[in-house]
Amino acid sequence: MATSGVTDTSTTVSVISQTGSPDGIPPLLRERQLLAQDTFYWLFTPLNVSLVLLVVTLLYLRFRPAAPVELPTGPPATVFRTFTPRTLLPNNGTKDQPVYLAVKGKVYDVTSGRNFYGPGGPYENFAGRDATRGLACQSFDEEMLTKDLDGPLDPCTDLTSEQLENLNGWVERFDEKYLVVGKLIAFKRTEFH
Numbered sequence: 001m002a003t004s005g006v007t008d009t010s011t012t013v014s015v016i017s018q019t020g021s022p023d024g025i026p027p028l029l030r031e032r033q034l035l036a037q038d039t040f041y042w043l044f045t046p047l048n049v050s051l052v053l054l055v056v057t058l059l060y061l062r063f064r065p066a067a068p069v070e071l072p073t074g075p076p077a078t079v080f081r082t083f084t085p086r087t088l089l090p091n092n093g094t095k096d097q098p099v100y101l102a103v104k105g106k107v108y109d110v111t112s113g114r115n116f117y118g119p120g121g122p123y124e125n126f127a128g129r130d131a132t133r134g135l136a137c138q139s140f141d142e143e144m145l146t147k148d149l150d151g152p153l154d155p156c157t158d159l160t161s162e163q164l165e166n167l168n169g170w171v172e173r174f175d176e177k178y179l180v181v182g183k184l185i186a187f188k189r190t191e192f193h
Helices: 027-043 044-065 113-118 132-137 161-177
Strands: 079-081 100-103 105-110 179-184
Touching: 027 044, 100 132, 100 161, 105 161, 132 161
Parallel strands: 079 179
Antiparallel strands: 100 105, 105 179
16 A cells, blocks of 8 residues: 555456456357358348348238238118008109109109209209109190109109100110119009908
């Protein structure tokens, strides 16, 4: 220990073991460790890691299971049915109902033409009704529609040849463009005895 401002310096002495290395590891083992260390640093360079990740990603994308094929859904099934003027009436496009109209006894689903036949459209009077006479006469008047929903259907026997030709043109157009979902029949009263 120094007392009068003189510092004591100590010396560190490394002890070399009998193996010849300062840490006591045999030279062959030390050489293997250095080789493994060099290999590790050589393998895990940023470039090699990036290439391995790229190859793994490409292999995954190539061999991953295919996504299940979803078949497109068609329109909902429509049951062909018979309508009377009264049962046809609710199908006028209000309250999220489909838009149906009848022409010459055929009931057409004109929902895809809701802008024309639904509420607010130019042909809205025909929605849920028998439009035969109105289309033949090219008239939207209420008097062209069946007034008695429980009575007989309008036979339209008084139409002129020009009106019938006009009506047949409408039927052709509807047949090409819209689905027939039923037929219109008169309401039949049954009497019980």
